[in-house]
Amino acid sequence: MSRGKLIAAYLFGSAGRGQIDDLSDLDILAIVENNQGKVAEVAVTQLIPGQYAHLKPSISWYGAARVIEMFRNGELFAWHLYQESVPLFDPSGLLVKLGQPAVYKDSLQDMLSFRSILQGIPTQVQNSSVNAAYEAGLVYICMRNIAMAASWLLCEKPDFSRYSIFHLEGMRRCPISIEEFDITMHCRMASQRGYEPPVEATALFIFDIYGRLDPWFDELEALVIRKTNEAKHA
Amino acid sequence: MKPNTRRTRFENRVGLEREFLTQINQKFGKTAPLAGMTRDAIDAWQTRAQKARGGEAVELIHNLLIEVSTRAELIADHSRDVFDRDGHSTASSLDDLRVLLAKTISAV
Numbered sequence: 609m610s611r612g613k614l615i616a617a618y619l620f621g622s623a624g625r626g627q628i629d630d631l632s633d634l635d636i637l638a639i640v641e642n643n644q645g646k647v648a649e650v651a652v653t654q655l656i657p658g659q660y661a662h663l664k665p666s667i668s669w670y671g672a673a674r675v676i677e678m679f680r681n682g683e684l685f686a687w688h689l690y691q692e693s694v695p696l697f698d699p700s701g702l703l704v705k706l707g708q709p710a711v712y713k714d715s716l717q718d719m720l721s722f723r724s725i726l727q728g729i730p731t732q733v734q735n736s737s738v739n740a741a742y743e744a745g746l747v748y749i750c751m752r753n754i755a756m757a758a759s760w761l762l763c764e765k766p767d768f769s770r771y772s773i774f775h776l777e778g779m780r781r782c783p784i785s786i787e788e789f790d791i792t793m794h795c796r797m798a799s800q801r802g803y804e805p806p807v808e809a810t811a812l813f814i815f816d817i818y819g820r821l822d823p824w825f826d827e828l829e830a831l832v833i834r835k836t837n838e839a840k841h842a
Numbered sequence: 843m844k845p846n847t848r849r850t851r852f853e854n855r856v857g858l859e860r861e862f863l864t865q866i867n868q869k870f871g872k873t874a875p876l877a878g879m880t881r882d883a884i885d886a887w888q889t890r891a892q893k894a895r896g897g898e899a900v901e902l903i904h905n906l907l908i909e910v911s912t913r914a915e916l917i918a919d920h921s922r923d924v925f926d927r928d929g930h931s932t933a934s935s936l937d938d939l940r941v942l943l944a945k946t947i948s949a950v
Contacts, residue, residue: 736864738871799878802886
């Protein structure tokens with residue numbers, strides 16, 4: 609039996625932003641005492657207010673030390689929590705006490721990490737076109753995370769919203785349509801939640817959008833490198 | 843700019859998911875593709891595969907996939923996983939399931 613103790617619980621993601629829609633799940637951060645294991649999920653889910661009862665909870669478990677470390681390191685997830693978390697259970701005011709995370713310094717590195725995954729997708733699709741829906745979902749994850757990381761440098765504040773890729777400033781608009789973006793998002797939902805994969809998610813669809821995205825990401829990468837260098841010398 | 847060699851939790855997850863999806867979809871992809879390795883995705887695949895092909899093998903494959911997913915910690919997919927830098931691999935602890943799954947699929 610777990611000896612875990614719940615220290616705090618917060619909503620984050622679309623609920624934290626107040627942008628719940630039909631595609632939202634309920635992202636919950638559960639912070640537990642270090643090295644004592646989790647607590648029963650019901651101890652967290654019973655904290656969910658009635659207005660969110662129709663949403664499927666997705667609980668992320670963290671030890672308190674790891675949360676503190678993320679804030680000290682200035683990790684993007686710490687900024688996500690800092691900007692968009694809503695307390696469900698927070699007797700000690702944990703995140704408020706942690707205050708603003710350190711400066712996020714890995715924007716370029718995080719972008720390159722997801723770019724590397726993205727660049728591997730055409731070969732994967734070429735070799736296994738039967739996985740097209742899964743790979744299209746990965747395109748969504750890469751677009752979204754590259755945009756979140758880049759938004760640190762290009763926007764007034766980090767943008768964690770679903771359509772952040774269309775909000776980046778200082779460069780031309782992302783060259784795919786909202787409809788195409790939504791198809792990739794629905795593919796990700798199929799991978800995560802078991803929804804029927806969209807029929808549009810074919811190998812040709814992926815090659816088509818990738819062909820437009822890749823040069824655009826080259827431009828974005830060049831801009832982020834320039835902004836990173838400017839920040840270093842500021 | 844040096845290429846980024848950091849291996850994240852997410853990259854490890856993608857590698858494992860691709861491995862098992864490819865195995866399943868080479869057999870079922872045209873009629874009942876498996877789209878992910880979470881419990882919800884595997885359960886939904888079972889429903890589609892039962893409709894498309896039926897048979898006891900689908901249930902057996904479903905159970906093996908759930909075991910793989912549980913052991914490799916793919917069973918749930920949380921938003922924060924994408925951010926987390928602490929990559930770890932459980933690939934080698936899946937060898938017995940790889941063999942069983944390959945045998946079961948080849949018999950379909």
